[in-house]
Amino acid sequence: MNNNIAPQILFEPHHDPSAAKVLAVDDQPQNLMALEVMLQSMPVDLVKANSGEEALKKLLHDDFALILMDIQMPRLDGFETAALIRQRERTRHIPIVFLTAAYESDRHMKGYSLGAVDYLLKPLVPEILRAKITVFVELFKRAEKIHLQERMLRERAEEALIASNANYKLLFENNPRPMWVYDTETLAFLAVNDAAIEKYGYSREEFLTMTIKDVRPPEDLPNLFDSLSKVHQTGEYAGCWRHQKRDGSIIDVEIASHQLPFAGRPARLVLANDVTEKKMIEAQLLRTQRMESIGTLAGGIAHDLNNVLAPILMAVQLLRERFKDDPTQRILETMETSARRGASIVRQVLTFARGVKGEQTAIQPKHLLANMERMLQQTFPKSIDVRVDVFKQLWLVIGDPTQLDQVLLNLSVNARDAMPNGGKLTIHAENIILDEHYARLNLQATAGPYVLIEVADTGYGMPPEVVDKIFEPFFTTKEVGHGTGLGLSTVQAIVKSHRGFVNVYSEVGKGTSFKVFFPAKESDETREAAVQLTELPLGHGELILIVDDEAAVREIAQVTLESYNYGVVTAKDGTEALALYAQHKDEIKAVLLDMMMPVMDGPTTIRVLESMNPNIKIIAASGLLDNTKSLNLPGAPNGSVRAVLAKPYTAEKLLKTLSAVIAEQM
Numbered sequence: 001m002n003n004n005i006a007p008q009i010l011f012e013p014h015h016d017p018s019a020a021k022v023l024a025v026d027d028q029p030q031n032l033m034a035l036e037v038m039l040q041s042m043p044v045d046l047v048k049a050n051s052g053e054e055a056l057k058k059l060l061h062d063d064f065a066l067i068l069m070d071i072q073m074p075r076l077d078g079f080e081t082a083a084l085i086r087q088r089e090r091t092r093h094i095p096i097v098f099l100t101a102a103y104e105s106d107r108h109m110k111g112y113s114l115g116a117v118d119y120l121l122k123p124l125v126p127e128i129l130r131a132k133i134t135v136f137v138e139l140f141k142r143a144e145k146i147h148l149q150e151r152m153l154r155e156r157a158e159e160a161l162i163a164s165n166a167n168y169k170l171l172f173e174n175n176p177r178p179m180w181v182y183d184t185e186t187l188a189f190l191a192v193n194d195a196a197i198e199k200y201g202y203s204r205e206e207f208l209t210m211t212i213k214d215v216r217p218p219e220d221l222p223n224l225f226d227s228l229s230k231v232h233q234t235g236e237y238a239g240c241w242r243h244q245k246r247d248g249s250i251i252d253v254e255i256a257s258h259q260l261p262f263a264g265r266p267a268r269l270v271l272a273n274d275v276t277e278k279k280m281i282e283a284q285l286l287r288t289q290r291m292e293s294i295g296t297l298a299g300g301i302a303h304d305l306n307n308v309l310a311p312i313l314m315a316v317q318l319l320r321e322r323f324k325d326d327p328t329q330r331i332l333e334t335m336e337t338s339a340r341r342g343a344s345i346v347r348q349v350l351t352f353a354r355g356v357k358g359e360q361t362a363i364q365p366k367h368l369l370a371n372m373e374r375m376l377q378q379t380f381p382k383s384i385d386v387r388v389d390v391f392k393q394l395w396l397v398i399g400d401p402t403q404l405d406q407v408l409l410n411l412s413v414n415a416r417d418a419m420p421n422g423g424k425l426t427i428h429a430e431n432i433i434l435d436e437h438y439a440r441l442n443l444q445a446t447a448g449p450y451v452l453i454e455v456a457d458t459g460y461g462m463p464p465e466v467v468d469k470i471f472e473p474f475f476t477t478k479e480v481g482h483g484t485g486l487g488l489s490t491v492q493a494i495v496k497s498h499r500g501f502v503n504v505y506s507e508v509g510k511g512t513s514f515k516v517f518f519p520a521k522e523s524d525e526t527r528e529a530a531v532q533l534t535e536l537p538l539g540h541g542e543l544i545l546i547v548d549d550e551a552a553v554r555e556i557a558q559v560t561l562e563s564y565n566y567g568v569v570t571a572k573d574g575t576e577a578l579a580l581y582a583q584h585k586d587e588i589k590a591v592l593l594d595m596m597m598p599v600m601d602g603p604t605t606i607r608v609l610e611s612m613n614p615n616i617k618i619i620a621a622s623g624l625l626d627n628t629k630s631l632n633l634p635g636a637p638n639g640s641v642r643a644v645l646a647k648p649y650t651a652e653k654l655l656k657t658l659s660a661v662i663a664e665q666m
Helices: 029-039 052-059 078-087 105-113 126-164 168-173 194-200 218-231 276-322 326-354 365-379 401-417 436-440 487-497 524-533 551-563 574-584 602-612 651-663
Strands: 020-025 044-049 066-070 096-100 116-121 179-183 189-192 236-244 250-262 265-274 361-363 384-390 397-399 423-434 448-457 501-507 511-519 543-547 567-571 588-594 618-622 641-646
Touching: 020 029, 020 052, 020 126, 029 044, 029 126, 044 052, 052 078, 052 574, 066 078, 066 126, 078 096, 078 105, 078 574, 105 116, 116 126, 126 189, 179 194, 179 250, 194 265, 218 236, 250 276, 276 326, 361 365, 361 401, 365 384, 365 401, 365 423, 365 448, 397 401, 397 511, 401 423, 401 448, 401 487, 401 511, 423 511, 423 651, 487 501, 487 511, 543 551, 543 574, 551 567, 551 651, 567 574, 574 588, 574 602, 588 602, 588 651, 602 618, 618 651, 641 651
Parallel strands: 020 044, 020 066, 066 096, 096 116, 384 423, 543 567, 543 588, 588 618, 618 641
Antiparallel strands: 179 189, 179 265, 236 250, 250 265, 361 397, 423 448, 448 511, 501 511
16 A cells, blocks of 8 residues: 555664553555654554564464554455454454545445444544554553452462462362362452363463353353352252363363352362263263164064064965956055065164174175166266276275175165255275274274275255264155165164274265275285384474364374374364464464364365465365365465365374375475
């Protein structure tokens, strides 16, 4: 922008460490220098940023009384920068004054919606500028004074606890489980131990400026207030709550607390125990037990139905011989068709209930997939594009070929039905080694070699509440008369009998992917692959940014990369990723980015990251690879997305992909 505030004047700025900080953002150096001249007589510390990206970086380190923001800037303009500032908890309350050469009411109403408190027209009038800054600095100092007083009170309370209890360090600070003391009137944290700091991610100073409301998800606050009104009237309390860590991830905790006086204040001492993984395993066990109970019930009913249908089928044959007239024959044919259909349903129920037994031999899956491809292309509508992608040297699996055919056929038919107007059906098969980190995320999985067969469609997709029920017998999303609800329960029974497991990933409007894992037959090839897993490429200390809204995925990926000599920073969504990238832009060598996230999704985050660094290297992760087809994939001019990982991914896939991307030359 060419609307300079004042001519260049060279002087040595004075920095008062106790002065309130004011952030000035303008892409023109002469404008920033002019602001220094106007404010040199004021007791403020002017911090300059020549772009929106640099402003975001400086906001990570310092607290500011005011932001003076130019609107017209390259890459991130003033409005876009203000929007990102307002999305972060720490910076959303900082007042913003926009600097502009011409005020346009319709256009600049957008600035007020982004949190602007005022506009100043260029060229600036020094007296007006200094008067406005004086007001905001005074408000900031008053707020700081209040915060300082609160902090001093908490520090005195903590000192009183240490002085009054000789066993404080043993019982509180050195306890391996998170503990804290909070004021029962203000709900403010008065003291926290090291285990709480490590578990929740806040520093001690941050904890002591918070209340217990700040570690609860917003939707749980009504229940919290209701519970507190009862708890504070009693002595002891124990229960289970959801807590929110600093990175936004949710954990389940068992809480035990009791009343105690703390520095003359009514307070409660709390002991927290993280039971997130325990509850996840319990949920999987309960789901398995529920399926077994349903299977037992369904098996009993199916057995009785068999006894009902058998005499009907035999009687129909006898009646056909006795009554030869056409009307009677048609009625008997209808009866026989219905009875046989019922018998077929009963067989499927028994398959689900009792498991499947068959002669299991060594099978080469690629032969089954080749036959399935021919059949699907001949029988499915031409509007459905059937594509089969099979690894050339698939390992053998031990199983019944007829039953494996049934698995593939059931999944393919479901995919066809999800695409009534056409679409793409993809069947992919590859060898895969599951590691211990991967197995921790799935109760049915064990570490070792598998053959992975994926059946994916581009159809309707399903919401999470439907995905959770699809393997239950008789549950179906199809219209009455168009499905029995037994196809997927049969698939699961067959896969389970082959010691395998199924993962499902679906998004409404974007399709569904079923990933079926069959244990591979142990051989020299699988043993060699397992040995090679320990020889994966090591990093050289490169810093990697992991962005995913699933806490478990972030943690497993971080542990994996740090084990192989990478540095890691993590973000739970796009806005946090942008702030971290601005802070570590020169250090981050690659970004591992989930495509489906709240607040700011993957594609939007990619576009902003590209504006910050056109040469950035991004690895996109998605459960549906079709989600990435609109991106600049490898080979595209200036494509920032250098590779795509299908979720869930193994340590081997992650490390090999990351090594290749980092080594790749732009």
